[in-house]
Amino acid sequence: MSDPRPDSGTALDGLIRSPFARLNALLEETPPGAEPLNFSLGEPHTVLPPFVQPVLEEHLPAFGKYPPIRGIPALRQAISGWMARRYPALEGTVDPETHVLPLNGSREGLFSAIFPARARKSHVADPVVLIPNPFYQVYAAAAAVAGTEPVFLPSGPQSGFLPDLGAIDEAILGRTVALYLCSPSNPEGAVASRDYLTRAIALAHRHDFLLFADECYSEIYCDAAPPGALDVAHERTGSLANVLSFQSLSKRSGLPGLRSGFIAGDPAFIEAYFRFRNVACPQVPVPIQHVSAAAWADEAHVEAGRAFYRANFEAADSILQGRYGYAQPPGGFFLWLNMADFGGGEAAAKTLWKGCGVKVLPGTYLTKPQSRQANPGLDFIRLALVHDEETTREGLARIVATLG
Known part of the structure; x- marks a missing residue:
């Protein structure tokens, strides 16, 4: 096993720096090639459960x-x-x-x-x-x-x-x-x-x-x-x-x-x-x-959320069709796609942003190189399937059209 310890304060900063800050820095000089779609952030866009507002309003005085x-x-x-x-x-x-x-x-x-x-x-x-x-x-x-x-x-x-x-x-x-x-x-x-x-x-x-x-x-x-x-x-x-x-x-x-x-x-x-x-x-x-x-x-709103994500994965199945090493994961709502044929994760993220306005997260921002040669995220991008099905289909179709 390689030495896991960061060798300097700069290396340590690299371990704990926000991947989204790094992504913004990567893309800041590059205008999007179409109306932006953000697939980098795992922020669910499901429907707000119906009980949230009435329960919150009932207990508002407790904020005091x-x-x-x-x-x-x-x-x-x-x-x-x-x-x-x-x-x-x-x-x-x-x-x-x-x-x-x-x-x-x-x-x-x-x-x-x-x-x-x-x-x-x-x-x-x-x-x-x-x-x-x-x-x-x-x-x-x-x-x-x-x-x-x-x-x-x-x-x-x-x-x-x-x-x-x-x-x-x-x-x-x-x-x-x-x-x-x-x-x-x-x-x-x-x-x-x-x-x-x-x-x-x-x-x-x-x-x-x-x-x-x-x-x-x-x-x-x-x-x-x-x-x-x-x-x-x-x-x-x-x-x-x-x-x-x-x-x-x-x-x-x-x-x-x-x-x-x-x-x-x-x-x-x-x-x-x-x-x-x-x-x-x-x-x-x-x-x-x-x-x-x-x-x-x-549990009703949770099952509705699962149906939301099932529809998105069905969209991924039909649009990606195994491209970029895609296979439906057993859990979660992310895709972990191999971009080795497109220069690796960072290069692919820039290509997609510039070519079709889709923002994805380079996998290397989620990994620590084990050695000079071994970085388990270097060739990958992460996509969060957190949008509605129509937006998900549009984003995935743009990716396929841009990368081929």
Whole structure:
């Protein structure tokens, strides 16, 4: 394994710089060749769930109160109830008092949780955080500011677009504070199987690190519902120890502006994290908590969202027809397309913007080169199928017409 440590402050800045800032810089001198269509940002354009406005209006006066950091009981109960419905093996297991904390979206939690995770292994002199590559930039930002060493795990097609758990050095595992694992993965849409999650949980137990399961795309799928880390942990070990699930209403409910999510799992960590959050993290406003409770209690709008994405993937099937290495992913709403024949991801992003006004994200902005030669995102672009079907069809048709 190559040396994962950034060799300078500039290299570290490159790891945690916003990919969208990099994209804007790439395209700023290039005018779009047609009316712009933004496929770079994973911001759902689904219909606003009908309950949002009335619930919010009902609880508007609560904006005048400080919110409880643990969350209102109704929200924690709604989360616990949703988990029992979504993962039947967890029925009666997830205690809303000890296993759940609300978050200001999953990103806030994925970042701030690293600090109590590092504290629980304060005896480790050279702590490590394991990160899939490609990766969500907040993982690297968390590792950097917590004073840990980010170790990037190749997650290419040869390992099913998930880290090869068997290839991680034992010495590194012994220094590990946390393993970030996204399933369905961003950007590839790969889903960790129950056996894969079992292996990840076993490693976390054996080396006493935390499995941070980023499951914010878990409700976006075309066929089978992805398994959950807590579900597998309880089924295989009878415990939630060392396992934390991060969830969000941004993707599941199409409410990215709500900034609402949760963490659930290992009760010892949840208690330590509560103490940390109580002095260092933002609360979720009480009216937003009530809207969130309504969202976790309702599945109709979630199924409508899945139908929205199914239509977009059917459009991709018919228009792309296997071009650029396309295959419908098991989960999520991204396409991870190979642009090796068009000069790589950055060149293709400029070509598409200049040629047809479609904005896509170069894959290299989501990856860390493993060596001078090996960059798992260099040849790829990421497209977010978050628009309505008509817009999706237009954007994909423009891409095919431009690239051929």
